[in-house]
Amino acid sequence: MKLERTELSLIGVAVAVAILAQFSPNWLVFTLTLAISTALVVMGVVMLMRAGLVSFGQGLFYCLGGYAVGLGGRFLGITDALMLVGLGVGVTVAISMVLGLLVTRYREIFFAMLSLAFSMILYGVLVKSHDLGSTDGFGVVDWSILGYQPGTGESGTRAALLLALVIALAIALFLNRYFKSSLGLACEAIRENEVRVEYMGISRQQVLYINYVIAAAIGSVGGSMTALTAGHVDPTMAYWTISGEFVFIAILGGTGHVAAPFIAALIFTLVRTYAVELAPNAWQMILGIVLLLIILFLPKGIWSLFTRKRRTAS
C-alpha cells in the first residue's frame, strides 16, 4: 500500500506531537488530549455536513461513548482503555443503527431538530437517574492499557495523549480515504442534488445511513477519550449546547480536509481555557461573534486560508 502525501503528513504531525508532548507542561498535554477528543466528535459532524446535514445532537454519541467508559468500569469491571472505547463504539453503533433508520429520512432543520430531540432524551434520562449521580455525573475508574497502568497524574495524562493520538491518527487516515471513496463522494453528491444521485442508481438512503453510523461511532470514540482524560462524565455531555459547540468547531474548521477539525478544536479548546478565566461572562459572546464572522467572510472555514494561499502561490 502506497501512502500519499496527506497520509504522510498526518503521520508526521502525529509523531511530532507525541515527541513534543514529552517536553510540554502537564496542562498543555491535558488540553491537547481534550482537543483531539473533541476533534473526533467534530469529525462526525463534518461527515454529516459533507452530506448536507447539520446535526444539533451529536452530543448524543459523545455522551454514549463517555458513559460507556464510566459504566463499563463501574459495573462490568473493565479497566482496559481499548476495551472501554470498544464498548462505547459497540453500544453506539447498535443505537445509531436503529436511530439512523429514522433520522436519515429527514433533511435540513428537521434532521437538526430530530437529532437534537434524541440527545435531549438521553440527557433527560441521565439527569433523573440518581444512581448515576444525576446532574453531577460520576468519576471514571483508573484505566489501564494492555496491562500497563499509567495511574493518575502526569504519567496518566501523557498516556492518554498517546492513546488519543494513535486512535485519532487511525481515524484520520481512514476518513481521508473514506472522503475520496465512492461512498464519501456520494455523500457530497447528495448534498448537491439528491434526486440526481438516485437517477445514477445510488441509494441515497443507504449512503446516508452508513455515513450516519460511522459518524456516530467516531463521535462515541471522542466521548470515550474525553471521559478517560477528564476522569469524569456527566449528563451535560448530551445537552444541546454541547452539540452546538461541535457544530461551531466544524464550521470554524470547514469541511475541506481531515486535519481541519483538529486545528479548529485546538484553537477552540485553547481560547476557551483562557477566555473562561479572563472573561467568563463574555465567552459565549466571543463564540457567537466569531461564528457570524466565519459565516460571512470565511464560509469554508479556516482551512480555506491554507488552500487559498497555496493556489495564489502556484
Next chain:
Amino acid sequence: MLTVWAILIDGFIYASWLFLVAAGLTVIYGVMRILNMAHGSLYALGAYAAASALGWYYAGGGEQLWMAFAIIAVSAVLIGAVTGLAIERGLLRLMYGRDEILMLIITFAVLLILEDVMKLVWGTTPYFAYQPYAAMGRINIDVLTVSQYDLMVVGVSIVIGVGLWFWLERTRIGKILRSIIHDREVSEAMGVNVRRMFTITFMIGATLGAIAGGVTAPIISVVPGIGIEVIVLAFAVVVTGGLGSILGAAIGAIIVGLARATSIHTMPELELFIIYAVMAAVLVFRPHGLFGQAIARKI
C-alpha cells in the same frame, strides 16, 4: 379521579405557557422560513426586563396589581420589538436567501451573543418579581388549589392565540403575509414589499417571545440560562404541531403539556424524556408535524 383532574389542570396551564413561548417561533418560521434559535433569548430578555421593571416599581412603594400588569406588558413589548428590529435589520437582512439550516446556525450565534449580553447587563444573580403572583392568591377547584396567576396565563395565551388568528386571517397585513407564505416570488411580483413584511413579522415574533418571558417572570427566578432551556421546549412544541402553523403550535402545546403533566403525576423521573419522546413519535408518523405541509422535492 383526583389525579386525572390534577393532570388536566396542570396540563392545560403548562400547555398555555408552552403556546405563549412557541407562538412567536412558529409565526417567524411560517412567514420567513427561519427557525429562530434566538427566540429563547428574547424570552429571557422579556423576563429580565419585566423583572427589573417590576422590582423598580415595587421598591418605589407601588402596589397596584393592574399597574404591575401594565408594566410587564410595556417592558416586554418594548424590549422585544427593539431587539427584534435590531436583529432583523442589523443581521438577518444580510443573510436572506441562504439555506434554512445556515439561518438556524446564524440565529444560534445570535443566541450565544444575547446570552452574554444579558449576563453583562443584569449580572448573574437571580431576579425575583413574585409580587403579582403572590398578590393574586389561589382559588380552590374542588380539593385542588390553583394559583390565579396561572389561570391568568391561560387567559393571556388564549387572547394571544385568537389575536394571532385574527391578525393572519382577517386583516389586510395578514392576507399579504399569507400570500408570502404561499409564494414569496409571486407576491413580490404583485407589489408586496416582502422585506418590510419580514421586518414586521420578525418584530411581532420577537415581541411574542418577550411577552412570554415577561408573563413568566413572576413565576420563576430569572437567572442566566432560562432562554437556553426554553428554546428546546419551544422547538419540541412547534415541531410536534407542524412548523409555521398557529393551530399546530396550539395542538402541539396541548399534547406536550398533557404528556408532561401525566408524567409528573405518575412517573416524575420521565418528565424531560416524555416531551422529546412525544416529538420524536409524532415525527416518525408525520415527518412534517401534525399540521405541517410537506415540501416537494427539488430536482
